[in-house]
Amino acid sequence: MQEILYTPEKILINEGEINEYLILLKEGKLETFSNFCDYKAIENNGIFGSEIILPGIKSFESVRVVENSRVVLMEKELIEKFLLSNYSLIVYLIKKYISKIISLNNKMFNSMKNENENIADKNLSKEEISKKYLNIYRRKKFNHIEDEEIKKYFKARNLFNKGNIKEALEELKKIHYSEFDIYFQAEIEIWKYLCTILLFPDKKYYLEKTLKEKYHFIRELFSFEIFERIITNSHLEKPLVTYLKSGYLIPANTVLFYEGEFGEWAFMILSGNVRVSKINAEEEKLLAILSNEEVVGEIACFKNVLRTATVFTSTPLQIIIIEKDNLDELVKGNPNFGLKIVKNLIKRLDFERYWNSPLSFEEKLNYMIKKYGKNILNSSKLKSEEIYDLFRLNNINKNELVKYLFKSNIATLRPDGTLKFL
Numbered sequence: 001m002q003e004i005l006y007t008p009e010k011i012l013i014n015e016g017e018i019n020e021y022l023i024l025l026k027e028g029k030l031e032t033f034s035n036f037c038d039y040k041a042i043e044n045n046g047i048f049g050s051e052i053i054l055p056g057i058k059s060f061e062s063v064r065v066v067e068n069s070r071v072v073l074m075e076k077e078l079i080e081k082f083l084l085s086n087y088s089l090i091v092y093l094i095k096k097y098i099s100k101i102i103s104l105n106n107k108m109f110n111s112m113k114n115e116n117e118n119i120a121d122k123n124l125s126k127e128e129i130s131k132k133y134l135n136i137y138r139r140k141k142f143n144h145i146e147d148e149e150i151k152k153y154f155k156a157r158n159l160f161n162k163g164n165i166k167e168a169l170e171e172l173k174k175i176h177y178s179e180f181d182i183y184f185q186a187e188i189e190i191w192k193y194l195c196t197i198l199l200f201p202d203k204k205y206y207l208e209k210t211l212k213e214k215y216h217f218i219r220e221l222f223s224f225e226i227f228e229r230i231i232t233n234s235h236l237e238k239p240l241v242t243y244l245k246s247g248y249l250i251p252a253n254t255v256l257f258y259e260g261e262f263g264e265w266a267f268m269i270l271s272g273n274v275r276v277s278k279i280n281a282e283e284e285k286l287l288a289i290l291s292n293e294e295v296v297g298e299i300a301c302f303k304n305v306l307r308t309a310t311v312f313t314s315t316p317l318q319i320i321i322i323e324k325d326n327l328d329e330l331v332k333g334n335p336n337f338g339l340k341i342v343k344n345l346i347k348r349l350d351f352e353r354y355w356n357s358p359l360s361f362e363e364k365l366n367y368m369i370k371k372y373g374k375n376i377l378n379s380s381k382l383k384s385e386e387i388y389d390l391f392r393l394n395n396i397n398k399n400e401l402v403k404y405l406f407k408s409n410i411a412t413l414r415p416d417g418t419l420k421f422l
Contacts, residue, residue, distance in 0.1 A: 003072050006065045012048070013063040018056070019049035021073035022082075028069025034061040036353055039103040042066060050093055052076055053083075054343060057350050060100060083339060087331045090338035094327065097345035098298055104352060105299070105308075130258045130279040130310045142312065143254040149175050154248065156191060161245060169195035183316035184251040186215040190223045197231055204231045222247055222270065222318055238334040242320060243270070246330060250317040256297070261307045263300025265323045268293060268341060272317035273376055276309045286386045289314070291376055295344050298322070314380050361396055368392075369410070374421040381418040 003026070006012065012023055015034055024047050032048065033040040037060060051057040053076075074082060083090055143150065152175045159168035172192045177185050193207040208231065211218055218224045222243045229236050236244065247270070250256065256274065257263065273291040277284045287309055290296055300307045301324055320337065322330060331338030351371065359367070368391040369377070382390065384402045393401055405411040411419045 001072060001074050001078060003070065005068065005070050008065050008067055010065040011062065012065065012071070013059050013061065015060065015062040016058050018058050019052040021075060022050060022052055022079045023048040023063065024072040024074060026070045026072060028071075029066040030069060030071075031064045031066050032061045033064075034100065034103075036060060036356075037100045037104045037349070038107040039100050041099075046092055046096070047089055050079075050342070051346055051350075053079055053339075054346055054350075057346060058353075060349055060353070080339065083342075084335040087335045087338060088328070090331050090335060090342060091328055093342045094298075094331075094338065094345065095302060097342065097349065098302055100349060101345065102299055102303060104349070108352075108356075125260055130255075130260075141253065143180070143251055145250065145254060145256050149177065149180070150250070150254070153188065153191075157248065160191065160195065165195050165198050169199065180251040181253075181316055182215070183217070183221070184249060186211070186218060187221060187223055187249040189214075190218075190221065190227050194227050194230060220271070221249065223249065238336065242330065242334040242337055243318075245333070246322070246326065247318065247320050250313055250319060252313050252316050254317075255310065255312040257300075257307050257311055259307050259310045261300075263297055263305070263307050265321055266295060266297035266301040267319040267321050268295050268337070268344075270318040270320065272313065272315040273380065274311050274313050274317060275380070276311050279310050286382070286389045289372060289376060289380055289390065293340055293344055294348075295322075295341055302327075355392065361393065364393060365391060365404075365410075369421065377419075377421050381414075381416070383418055387419060 006028075012030070013019060015036065025043065025045055027044075029042060029044050030048065031040070031042050039061065048061075048063045049059060051059055083093075152171055156168045156171035156175075159165075159171060169192065172188060172195065175188055177188045190211060193211060197204040197207055208228070211224065211227075222240065226236065226240055226244055228234070229240065250272075256267070259278065269290060269292055271292060273289050274296060275286060276288040276290060276296070277286050279285070296311055297307070299305060301322065320330070354367070355364070372390075377387075384405075385398060387405075388398050388401055405419065406413070409422060411421045414420050
């Protein structure tokens with residue numbers, strides 16, 4: 001680690017190059033600018049070149065000295081330990097990378113609009129159009145995170161965290177959860193049983209055994225890990241403390257938010273996946289499938305803009321909710337959680353940069369299959385037109401894409417019309 005004084009016009013980082021050091025600005029002023037993200041700022045504090053925390057990632061910005069500036073250059077092997085002991089810098093990086101993503105989105109997707117809107121629906125809001133589409137074309141009942149039964153679950157968890165165990169149990173007993181997926185049923189019973197054990201300790205071994213026998217997947221749930229730690233008076237590690245405070249299980253087929261809604265919260269996925277879609281009256285354009293450790297909804301949450309897409313669960317989903325006002329607290333309590341968010345945002349920007357570089361059709365196709373993974377693609381049961389949208393293969397005919405997938409032994413067609421990747 002070394003401290004250096006630089007004079008104006010000195011270029012400390014060049015966009016598109018791999019950084020050798022993390023730069024910590026102690027005094028002075030630096031200008032950052034990114035041609036790729038269409039982003040520019042002048043800053044008198046903060047850190048720069050943080051892409052270095054992931055191997056092989058090139059810088060997203062150039063950094064130039066504006067006035068005499070004193071900086072600390074930090075070697076790669078020291079960076080993670082330094083950030084984990086300075087949680088406020090992790091929060092700074094999260095907000096900085098979100099700003100870059102917003103600038104990139106404005107540059108690339110401002111012209112994206114829902115086409116072929118039904119004239120009869122022209123007076124409906126985007127939220128109302130999404131609801132109508134899901135009801136008619138998806139042909140299954142969709143929950144919403146603001147539905148009464150899910151809200152009861154959130155309320156009960158909040159009461160539990162405040163130490164109001166008896167009130168939490170009463171709220172959990174009010175939940176009619178038999179119509180939800182079996183994972184959500186297990187989640188509710190875990191918290192009911194935990195409250196019961198805390199009130200009546202002699203029941204703990206019987207109730208623990210009941211859960212294990214009833215739900216074969218019970219150890220997949222973070223809530224059950226918490227359950228076991230509490231009833232055995234064992235230490236809760238930071239990830240479990242974070243889940244206890246801000247983690248929830250959301251049932252399959254649940255809308256987390258609609259395009260056009262105001263956003264006051266985001267979330268990180270711990271397990272499961274969600275679909276991110278643009279929806280009009282007769283069509284769903286699949287933009288992304290997001291899964292483990294990816295962050296969703298952060299732009300609307302931190303920048304006071306409307307939700308830009310409709311997001312709903314494909315599977316049961318375990319998440320950490322990030323609210324505008326609790327980001328600092330979450331990262332302070334679990335800096336590793338914050339660092340995961342930073343790395344995820346860096347990966348997202350790097351993906352967009354790679355995707356916008358000159359690539360052949362085959363390179364794009366192989367890259368996207370690797371990005372999502374065959375397990376997620378197959379569990380999502382995607383139709384060929386969804387693959388076309390998801391993989392952003394706008395320069396090839398949809399029929400040609402399907403023929404190529406079959407001919408190259410990359411995928412086959414299931415009886416229900418969805419693609420199975422081999």
